[in-house]
Amino acid sequence: MSVQEKQNLSRRGFLKTAGISGTALCLGLYMSGEAEAKVVNSAQVAAEGDVELAAWIIINTDGKVTLICHRAEMGQGVYHSIAQIIAEELEVDLYGVDIQLTQGDEKKYGSQLTGGSSTIRGSYKNLLKLSATAREVLIMAAAARWTVPVTECYAELGHVIHKPSGKKFHYGELVAEAAKLTAPKDVKLKARADYKLIGKPSHRRDSPLKTNGEAIFGIDKRIPGLQFAAVERNPRLRGKVKSFDASAALKVPGVTRVFKVVMGIWDTDREGVAVVANSTWAAMQGKKALKVDWDDSGFDHVSSPEIFKHQRELLQTSEGLSVKTQGDPNGIISSAKDKLDVLYETPYQSHSCMEPVNCIAHWQGDKVEIWGPVQAPNWIQDYISKKMGLAREKVIVNMTFLGGGFGRKAMPDYPHEACVISKELGAPVQVVWSREDDATQGPYRPGISYRGEGVVENGTISAIKFRMAGQNNDHWRSGDNGRPNRSTTEGFLAPYFASIKNISFADVPFKTPVPTSFWRSVYASTNGFAYESFMDELAHKAMKDPLDFRREYLKDERSQKLIDKMEEVSGWKSKTKNQGYGVAITECFSSTVGHIVKVSKKSTGGIHIDKVWVVVDCGWYVNPDIIKAQVEGSVVMALGAATIHEITFKDGMVEQRNFYDYKMPRINDIPPTEVHIMENDANAGGMGEPGLPAFAPALTNAIFDLTGKRIRKLPFSLDTV
Template structure:
């Protein structure tokens, strides 16, 4: 490369890639076509900005994979590598993984949400890896002057079958880079997989065990200072005045400044304490004396929120998301209507790693480091909010200690950049657990009115669902006048085939409380209401809840799922205290059965949970088991233990002492089973949560005759 072409950009690229010899990537829009070239050819062609994913094979044979999505415990850091290694024919232990920077042109969407990473990219990843393996095999065959059919790849080598001669991949880089992969390469059948479908140990587990994994809180950059922010506890309002005299006396405190953090289209004011350590910043924050001006803003109360929702559900038809037949006509004429309301609370995300972010504002370029779920969203928001070119907003991902949707928001990176710009230094802003619990955004609290009619054959002739709760999209982009697009989330599509009259509607409800996605998004609340209502309709018809579903879910794939959950739970010979539910979200259907009983002392307990998962094509069964188990634990907490409540505009919960988590003694045995089929891959991080609450409350009804329609409820009071 000549000196006149060695720009700063290309220098950083070259030094960042090291001595890579084989570059693999995917173009847009032809995302299945592999590109093989050397590092310098890639630079000369300036193709990096056009890629959506890429892999490097060094002359030593080492494979480096850029993980373009966030790893927050769900396992994609390992699963992507497991996919690539399968078709590339390399030992998984030899694969190195690095987090990619935010780059939408290069990687496409990098939002980690909707359980989308594997299901959205596995086919292209397999094709890419297979293409690389084929050109490496072609290069070896050419060097030996033998037919390619006599060569095969294994463990990072190409081997000549008749003689046993072999080259490692790195030795073939120069030749392979000059070859074009044939089109329509045949991929392995699932029966030939050596890695995919196997319960392999995760590559990030050793790092997280020995402390070498870098989470946001671990990250350090030269010259970095630390900050903590006291924000308006009522979510809205302005700073009337503040006294920082006591704060400035604390050793290590270097600055105190008034700031404003962007939360969607609103600015939330606060006072930032900058210091030489996190401890000093937090102590300085505690010493602040701030007078807030909250006049002119609604001071919300939980009782009023849910009372208003119930009143709206009595009179408002709402915005129709989808409808078929004439549900209103059937319901109006019915003399035996089931008409009930369910209620689900606001929830905090409570990720184990509180929010944090490092930011450095350098003028026309800004850079952040930290636990983020949506690099592209951050780039877009910061670009518009701070007037900086999109490509000059650099976002570096670290491991996340949990996210559940909260770390997809752009507020905390923006806040860190505002502080960095004010002080002219890189800064790490750390939120306390109390900040995280009280500031939101939260999962919205929602009420549901469900109406249904059973016909003469004891099947559902009409069903009508209306939900009243905040629409997350309204905070992000404003009210578009349409129904919440997630109104039917969690509801199985085969129901539409058997129920001739059905409708879903969204009754518009707004408060100033900021909301955002929470694990399984609206399915986490919809699932409780809709599947609880199916259980109530089953009881009204006098039918077993599993058989009732079997009659309404005629699709063969769903029938097999029901067969499996009945088999593993012993449903056919069950006694009292069994409940079940089935929900679908993000391409995966999960059926759960819960068994409850009462001890001799009359205490209600959960004896067992059986979960059957149909996620189609899958990578690692151990990861699926872990995700479903974790989702059930999270669902247990949301159903029976914790909620966010508001009084006079203030959040009443602050930390784990009043927003309690399930303890190990609360967790029942959980048995997870995976359906085997050749369907497309579905998501797995979220779908295990929605069916738990309706299955649990159905089990409680089966045992006690008490119907639960409001969450959370106290197990000890049943």
């Protein structure tokens, strides 16, 4: 059976594919967090047609074990990590089990939003408990069949073994008895020291599929009767279609229909013209032949200089909406004779996923079924059910592999557009966005300006005040409720609040028609640059070593150990005059990550990044290789964001169109990166995103250490510093 055939099955098809012809043990994790065993058979499914399988683990009578991946796999490694967790406590061969991506189903799996680095940290405790419960139920069944004490039995590699006699059953021989037993409420989990899989490096299960062509990404998916579409969308978000001439497009071989389409992007609609054909190539060629007259009247056509000028003005004239205040920072700063008062600026950024945005939809009257690279099936179900007047359960979302997501593929706009086109056609359709579509349509990481004010007296911080002016992503999703941006302090380390008595954060509301959305590490990617750059400037004003300065204010044990490790691995204390060292430490999605960047001057001019050291405290973790890969990828993405990438607007339109003017870092640009993971028993933090925010400030702080030049605006060129 191909990987394509294995993915995204109906309940009945799932049971057939899993090989459940008679009896199977299905263990599910319910919203209460309790594990429950139950028996399911094919006759029952055929009769009832609606058996609810809230199952994460399915074991059939021949011993085949199927594990469910409930979140999107977009390169971050959950396809493997979830299986690694389950296989550990279940005692099965990690490379002998089947892994399946599932449909969107909030009743079964809770939130399936793949974002906020939430998959492992949000579910690992329940998955461990569920897997251990499954193991214990199977041991109980074997002990009962042998009429021996449970304590004489143990599980290993998909078998239950009787220690005194050496007798054993494979799991499949026990499922009928096990399914009749009451699962124990409290099972003993392994100590970390006893793990065989967790905490150990292992080769990812999805890597072979992605290198031999078996993996089915959204853009690869095919279903019977599929048509293909490309859409010419108004280059200005709020613009309308005045008229269009489809005559040339309809002459392109393979093009069958051309019509106006309106897709929703949260509470706004975007208009365009859809070209439908018998292949994606023909649809795109037909799109190029279109002639469209746009109506762009009645709204502002923004430009980047105006956007950032307005943000700077707001930061000088508005106190904003208070997010957090302690002590009297305003009083201290206003009366200080000597204060630090600086501005930082971060640009709009594209997600630029390697797999272009795409989606298949099949409108069937009373329901619609979707296949594609989606990060948030639950959001898509919510949105499309409301926009198209369907019951939520009639919006069926099938998950495929994603070729990168970074927040972009959590948006419901492109699935809604595919649904609208399929409804018009009365047939299934795949809509594929071109690279130019992706670059010019957004949504984008918001461009943000920051004002930092601070007072240092006798080498100690007396007060800090931060204000940020940038678009609030929540306003696109749920409207402006008058509240400040809830992510204003994101990235700023919590221990600072315990050690700095006078501190405040405020959000200065700022709006433009530019569509914005979540981007890898969300606001921490921009906040981290401003806040950790400012912390470095305060250290300089206090005439103290930047790493020692942070140590003074990060007094908790975990932060102290992280700083010790950063100092040790980087040789911080042994740096020389011709080397620039920069440090930054940020918190993101319950993980703390410290970067140290070392730079030197190139003989031809400009700056060379010699090395990057990253120390990660993510608490309990699954696979060190995946963590290191995520951090290395974050460094690459952060390097591009700091030194190359910028989306700019002119007359309401995006100026960048493809990788020729929104360039990616090349392999010879990437610095050697050394990743270290702290060991402790704290709760698991995220890892897909926290490795990114600290890089940019560590880099610019290193450049200051080497050259004395402060960089407060991104992006900047390493060649011209």
